[in-house]
Amino acid sequence: MDIGTSVITPSESAEDTLPSMFWGLDPIYGVFAKLYIKDILELKKSQPVPGVFFYKTHPITKVDILGTIVQKRERERFFSFGVDDGTGVISCLWWKKQRAMENVRLASSPFGLNVLEQLNRINQLENSNSQLELGDVVQVRGRLRDYRDQREINSTSVSKVVDPVFTAQIARMLELPYLYRNFYDKTFQIQMDSSDPNQQGEPTLSLQRKIKQFLTQNGVKNFYQQELEAIDSLVCIAEQNCVSLCLHHPSQTSQDPPSSACVSKQIHELFQQAVCALQEEGIIFQKVAAHTELYLVTDAEKELHKVTRKIVQDDSTRPKYVDKGCPFHHIVSCVRHSYSAGVSEAAVQRVLDRLECDSEIVSTMDRHYTVS
Known part of the structure; x- marks a missing residue:
């Protein structure tokens, strides 16, 4: 028997259509998925496998969020704080690390390195990083879980973001729509063939x-x-x-x-x-x-390369793009207006990559470009 392409529609349950043994084939399964907190709170919980959640057809176990601390409390063994990214608030746990440094025995280093001193410095850095206050912007990575019917993140990494000009938040705002459009919102498909x-x-x-x-x-x-x-x-x-x-x-x-x-x-x-x-x-x-x-052929269409470079050269000097460069979707829109409405985003991206490889333009941040 030949099994063709299995296509899962968004309205279907992924776990009903695809056996759990195949979840690992989805590349999103093994990464810290960057999602809006609103969507994290609404993820469907897997019934047969604890700790697995679904965004449409994609199995999710770990997430990466960026937001502002709006709630905080401390317990004997952990910190609990609420993070708000503008779409919702989720509770995060950050476990305290118990280090009895006075009981540690260390061999002497032949290179004169004081290992105990270095460990103390690391411990101090971890302690200072855990001094989170209301209003701090943090990036949190961890595993999802439901505790007493409440969705929370069991944090494995918490980083305080010192960013007075909001560069990290702006970068995340630009990155998330791209990830949703190109990965999360696309239906997971698997090719299975037995013959x-x-x-x-x-x-x-x-x-x-x-x-x-x-x-x-x-x-x-x-x-x-x-x-x-x-x-x-x-x-x-x-x-x-x-x-x-x-x-x-x-x-x-x-x-x-x-x-x-x-x-x-x-x-x-x-x-x-x-x-x-x-x-x-x-x-x-x-x-x-x-x-x-x-x-x-994209690489051979020199007029497309010329138009794209001129757009980046002209618009990257405009006040609103002078700091970060022209955003990708702005370049695509201008290319379609100046060259042809039928040009695909993939073709424009290939042209930009080629121009950057030839040192005619540079990428300043995620999908932003300016002249070199």
């Missing part, structure tokens, strides 16, 4: 690599998809994979060879998938979005 590892994504990937190599080696500046389908070396790669796909199709018997119509249709669809994948990478783009329209 042929090439049947799902590998044919597209192999053809995609071959097309990319062909475009680079031949200095292609633009093309139509049907032109690629006439290149023998590319068609050969597609045919090998498509014959295999047709043979594994449920309606195809082992005695009957795959029909030419089946192979031709599969070849066309495979080229279409490979071209779409190259668009998502930003390798190619279209001025007008349609499968029949001309594709342009």
Whole structure:
């Protein structure tokens, strides 16, 4: 039996659709997820596995928040403080570390290093870092848990942020929408196949690599998809994979060879998938979005590079961008207005990366650019 792509819709429960043994395949599962506190408080709790929560289809165990301390209390073994990021308030626990330094025996160091003194300094730094006051801005990392029906963070790291000009808060405000749009809000998909590892994504990937190599080696500046389908070396790669796909199709018997119509249709669809994948990478783009329209190779489209550089050069001198540089989405908007409305964000990002690699522009902070 062949199992195709399992797509989980946001309305479905991820734990009902996907066994827990596969949660680790989601890269968000193993990181400190940067989320709004409002969303952390509303995460769905996993019933069979304690300590696992879900944002849409993504399993979450650890979080990273930045906010202001609005509540504080101290107990014998821990501090408890409430952190507010503007969307909600969550309780965080910060456990005290008991160090009986007077009972520590240390061997003498041959290099004259006083290890006990260094440990005392570290201990003092930890103690000063734990002196949190109302109004302090802190970055907290830790594991999520529910205690007495209240969502809280069992902190593993608490860092006081000394930032009089709010650089850290502004950076976080810019970063979170990008993370939500490109990762958290995207449906988690998993490729599972019990018979042929090439049947799902590998044919597209192999053809995609071959097309990319062909475009680079031949200095292609633009093309139509049907032109690629006439290149023998590319068609050969597609045919090998498509014959295999047709043979594994449920309606195809082992005695009957795959029909030419089946192979031709599969070849066309495979080229279409490979071209779409190259668009998502930003390798190619279209001025007008349609499968029949001309594709342009991003690295070879010098006019796009020229327009993008001029936008960064002109707008980075404007008062509101002079300190941090032009934000990425502002650059995309200007490129679409000055060059073509069909340019993808991936293509603009590739151009910016190339300009930065050539030292024509520099990135000043997360997705902000200015001239070098």
